[in-house]
Amino acid sequence: MGGGLWALTAGCAPVMARVGALPPGVAPALLADGYRDGLTRSTPEAEGVSSEAILAFLNDVDAAGLELHSFMLMRNQKVVAEGWWWPYQPGRVHITHSLTKSVTAAAVGLAIDEGRFGLDDKVVSFFPEYVPADASENMRAMTVRNLLTMQCGHDKETSGSVWRPIDTPWAAEFFKIPVPHQPGGHFQYTSAASFMLSAIVSKTTGGSMADYLAPRFMEPLGIDRWHWDSSPGGVSPGGNGLSWNTSASLKLGAVHASGGLWNGNRILSEEWVKAATTERTPGDEDGAYGYQWWMGPGSAYLALGLFSQFAIVFPEHNAVLAIFAAIKGSKKIKPYIWKHFPAAFGAPSQPGAAAAELKTRTASLRLLPPLAATTSPVAASVGGRRFAVEANDQGVEWLSFDFADGACTYRMHDANGEHAVTAGFSDYLEQDTSMTGNRLHHEYRPPSQRVVAGARWTAPDTLEMAWQFVDTAFRDTLVCKFAGGAVTVDRSVNVNSAEMRLPLLTGRMA
Structure with missing residues (x-):
């Protein structure tokens, strides 16, 4: 590429x-960063994963001219394959775009389990200061559940790129959006709904959603490199704005794959994990939808961000695939993912020539070619x-x-x-x-x-x-x-x- x-x-x-004296703060890019994510490693075949299938996936993606930045594959809570296309590296954070929404869902689940609000609470009840006097019946009927399932009654998507240049509180902007459909019926994917979930968490906890999640989610999972942008008023943009490294996406999937447990400790309630990752609406052409999670083929479900950022969970196989990329339109890469996964998962076996080839291949991935x-x-x-x-x-x-x-x-x-x-x-x-x-x-x-x-x-x-x-x-x-x-x-x-x-x-x- x-x-x-x-x-x-x-x-x-x-x-x-070669370069000589450079301006302050400028240095040759490192070939490796030595980051440690705290995860256990194993080999593909030891965990019943086909090295040949992983190679075939990488070959298909490369032949299609698609730009990957990193991937990590986990099975049985162990990393079995991973790779970064230099200059991307394990310790670097990467914008997750709408993969953020599935992290927002975790915050909502934690707050609901703490009794801070409920699924059927009306959205207008949290922000009376922003609700217009002539608010429609549909707007007043909208619930937290409707936000989670992208059935808030909106007719058009509001992208994060629309609100980022705006200096006024985004919650106020939300109540300016018409609600032509009765909430709970029409599906319209929109970052505005996810933002309001974050705003509700902030309103009921007294701090940003990022601050709320730090001790409850980030720290227990060992997610130590992350940053969340802030909107006017200090509210975390629940639909986007989160940057973290590849292992963090893998851990997001892994804690859901294990029913909310991490290293034997309860992070999310099992009831919430099941509720969030169960189909709630047929969705649209991109698939069915749960609570800020997309549904995949079979029992798979996924967190998905713009330009093909993924955390994909295969619960029947206790496996997770995390990907960072620069691919406009996830439909370009999804066929290769579903072609090779979960087909790659089977019983433990002895490694063959493909295992050695995979290890060599993933150790030498490069996005930027050498300079002459x-x-x-x-x-x-x-x-x-x-x-x-x-x-x-x-x-x-x-x-x-x-x-x-x-x-x-x-x-x-x-x-x-x-x-x-x-x-x-x-x-x-x-x-x-x-x-x-x-x-x-x-x-x-x-x-x-x-x-x-x-x-x-x-x-x-x-x-x-x-x-x-x-x-x-x-x-x-x-x-x-x-x-x-x-x-x-x-x-x-x-x-x-x-x-x-x-x-x-x-x-x-x-």
Whole structure:
């Protein structure tokens, strides 16, 4: 994936230089992070899993050109196979998108079991300050149960990308949405319903849902690397906004697979786990739905996030599959999942040649291909010069390129200030950046995000950079063409819910 994109182009000389002194906070990306998740390891065949089937799954996904970032497979509470496509690594957190909803369901179950509210409580009863005086009968009839099953009566989906730019309380925005259908009947998948579940947990516990879950769910499961965004008013966005690592997704599935137990300790009630993971509505073309969990073939059920983030539970086989990816449309990968799982599960057996091949394969997975350093004489004439950018819809005022020590630092100034990314020509460089990217990144706009960046000259006048935002599904590609004291910058992304390419920026030397 991406190998063709980074093939050397004639006219640009490869060099052997490595990076020298780098800007503060910038360093070569590590090949391994040494993270320990506390889980027990075993081999596939020892737990009755076919190494050959796992390999066939990976081969099918690769042949289809689908971009995986990581996977972990567990059976009998033991990890039997796992892999990360570098620069993704075990310790890195990754945006889960709507996989978050199934974590929200856990919080709701805990709060209900603590007696803080009930399934049939009316949603309006929690937020009288936001309910319009002329609220419809349907709005007033909506219950917590209706939110859980995505049957709150809405006619359209409200994506997290719609509310993220809004500064007013999102609970107030919820009550502005028309409710044309009687709650409990019409199914409409919407992050607005999940947000309100989080808001109800916050209202009844006195803190954010993230704070509520920390001692009750995260800490007992050993989930130690996670972050949950916050909405105006400090409410966790229940439909999205959670970032954690691959093992955390696996643990989410595992605690449900065991009926709410973890290492012999009760985390969720068995009654809640059964209720949440039982079909409650036929749903839509993506499948039937429970309480913030999707139903799969047979007895399988899954937490599912945008761009194909998965935690899939196969309860009859005591197995869980966790996946992070950058695939627009889970329908592209689901056929390969259901083709090989649960068929891969059987009785314990002796390992064969496939077991060794799987171990070798998963130890050498890579998303970004190695760099072959290139140079161009253009660098000397444009390096350190500021380019004033023509009027544009991104608010970019100027940009510049600094070439030093085997790297290029790209700087851009917009209404939010100056932003920089340093890309290596021989080594990918890792750093935190404030570089604006929300339009290409499903409207996520964190103040800082981690990026691994590489650069190459594809022609004497063309500089290309790859920015892998390793806490997300997103990889931006910048193609910068220099000619006659001017530069054009073409920025695109590997996956997004909206535009895939920003309008071209044109700058001229100041």
